[in-house]
Amino acid sequence: MTHTLLPDAELLSRFAASGDRIVHIIAIATKPDIIKQAPVYAELKSRGANVLVCHTGQHYDENYSGAMLEEFGLEIHAHLAIDGPLATKTAQIIERFSHVLDSVTAAGLTPVPYIHGDTLTSMAVGVSSYLNRVACVHVEAGIRTLTPKGEIYRKFLADHAAGQFDWNEYLAAMRAEATYELGSREPFPEQFNTRVSEAATGFHAAPVELVRGFLLSEGFPPETIEVVGNSVVDATRAAVADAERATIFGKYPQLASGDFIRYCVHRRENTESVARFTVLFEAMETLVRTGSSVLLISLFGTEAAIDEHGFRDRLDALVAEFPETFIYSHVWPNYRDVVAAMLKCSVVATDSGSMQEEMNILGVPCVTLRFGTDRGESLLAGGNVLAPPVNKDFVAEIIQLAASEESLRNVGNIYGETASESLVAEVLKRLDQDWGVFVTEEQRLKL
Template identity: 45%
Template sequence: MSSENSQHIVVVGTKPDIIKQAPIYHELRERGHDVLLCHTGQHYDHNLSQSMLDEFGVREDVNLEVRGGVNDLVSGITAKLSAYLRGIVASGGSPITYVHGDTTTAMAGALASFGERQALVHVEAGLRTLSPTTDVLKGWIEQGADLDWASFRDESVRRDSWSKGSKEPSPEQFNTRVADAGSDLHAAPVELNRDFLVEEGFAPAAIDVVGNSVVDALQQAIDGSDKNQVLEKYPQMGDGSFLRFCVHRRENTTNRERFDLLMDAMEALLEQGHHVLFIRLIGTEAAIDNFGRRQWLADLEERYGDALISTPVWDSYLDVIAAMSMCAVIVTDSGSIQEEANVLEVPCVTLRFGSDRSETFLAGSNFLAPPVSKELMAAVVHQVFEHRGELSWKRVYPEGASSMLVDAVERRLADDSLRISEEWRYGLRARLR
């Protein structure tokens, strides 16, 4: 495959896709490549889609408008994107599809590209969850509210405290594995992701460590953000004491026991005197209603007044980043937010049993608070809050990820090695020509 008739199809479907794919889209265009933006329609609410497209200056060339549950999305995206790719080929083009991360859009987009035997670039490849070993987790649970900070911090940054094998987050861990299975270029954010891929048998020459394009997006947001806009609405955030608290993962918002523990932990933090910015995403809102927490939340808002800001997810990424940078600790079950916190130099606490951004654990910017008891979760958050002044870490993700990724694509186009084959893998291409 050469660059002459290549068409670069940048696929997005969710808010994180748009944020992280937009810098790659712009980089490709600035270098003169033929680029098309394909939106699958997975996220279609204004604050999850159009507002992000507008903010990052990208315009969709095609919207597949797929709707429905997970299986409907997979089948619909696969079928419609396959037809779209066939149309490009019929017109004489050679599509290179870029899918991002671990979303349903990424998985279905990879299926479509693989099925059509077209080139596939997996942006943010090799995301694999690391969870605490059984002994480490049991030790934390036994300590509960009496968590020993020094030993907890020491264990958190040691690689031998963590093990592979988790299927959570779900379906994200399934999605990323499927996307990797069909990829020609694995654009891994960090060396740890490369290690995971090599351990699983992927060809090392097909893997490039290129950083994470969230850094490019963050830089744009930092340059354009205005903290005063946030402070005009929420002046109490100006003292830098707030905890940004959000949960939206399916395993947390569809499991009543876990969700109740998470909400009880947030209430416990308020009772301890902490201030909380509670961001309610779509999954959060559904869980609040499904598990009868709406009146509880209203009572909490009345009881704690300005100490609790409870709000739906915001339209503006610039405001999101401005608010995050003003917080004392970010408490989340999001994957991308763990990355953003590392770059923003704000300590993070992850409300899951593990993380697929475990490089942030090892760096010392992120700490795990598994949803096993409200006492343990509240203790982890409180300890990180109390010790935040002594925390420091080297930023995990370098600048220029989009440029490095496009460099990796162009190198392969130049020597006609983007598509993986057994001849290529064994280094026999020159002999066979």
């Protein structure tokens, strides 16, 4: 789409005639947005609420958006058609979402935007809403990065270099709260995005108790925060139930037997750094050349890094030399295929945030290819370990050990069930027909 699409006037008229002035605006933009917002949309629709879906256009092609919209049954009512560099897209969302809000309020309706997580869209829709005195519902609010202290990493890297690395000691450290500190600016720009989103929020839907603690420590009112779980559970459970319709094993029959490593690197801090990307590429290369079966899922950032950092020939060599044990693929369009393949993995090595959650739900060991993670609860629970991108042999060994570590599989779901139902119930009991979830100072002070 090349131009902004605003909500249909006839649809807004029907909403106005419904007797309920609230319009729930589900903002989506990326694959994780679609996956996690779709169950919230479905829950609102099942309750007869007035719901609009606004796509900003941040992820736009078939593999990243189109096929998943169809899979989840999402109809787009507004499209912002953003394009250009990061700053330009941010400005476009702020301006163009204001027009969406204007169209809703001009029909005599009260908008309640639902923003998700730590995306550019969450931040910019939040800013646009705040400037219009509209408060958001923040789905998966409060995610903050926990990073092991420098001395922790230095000890284990030194032990590894000396041939004295103790896997069980490392696992214990990953599960100890005292290991970690707050304050990281990574992932970039997501840690900025989530903090800005918070300031524009009237209801913070926290996924876990740890995150509620972060929000309280930052001064957000307790009555605006509720632990509701994570809507990714609803989406993942649905995809597991739908996995029999997966077609991916027809394309890649090698995956059907399982026991492969799903590998993906796409975060800006990993792909834009030649040092970090080299470590992560060479760790993967080591795994393939030492007998592991690896599925590399490549995203836009991955492709750019492969070419910009000079790894295309080495990647092509792996494809040619290991046709049965190394699969190189661009991102898949359907979530049911993604989940069906994940269920077969021995381990997932990723720098994705949402995949850390999905692995916990599916009971698959996860290795996070970062220095820290904004899903710290998965580390503390024992289903996830970090492999910092500083030494290829260290990263490769962590992945190999995690693949055979049963304790990483047996944590159990830490993100709750029926999160979307809980979230919507909490929102509905807070709604004001004039203000949505915006709280005036008079209301806050009960004056």
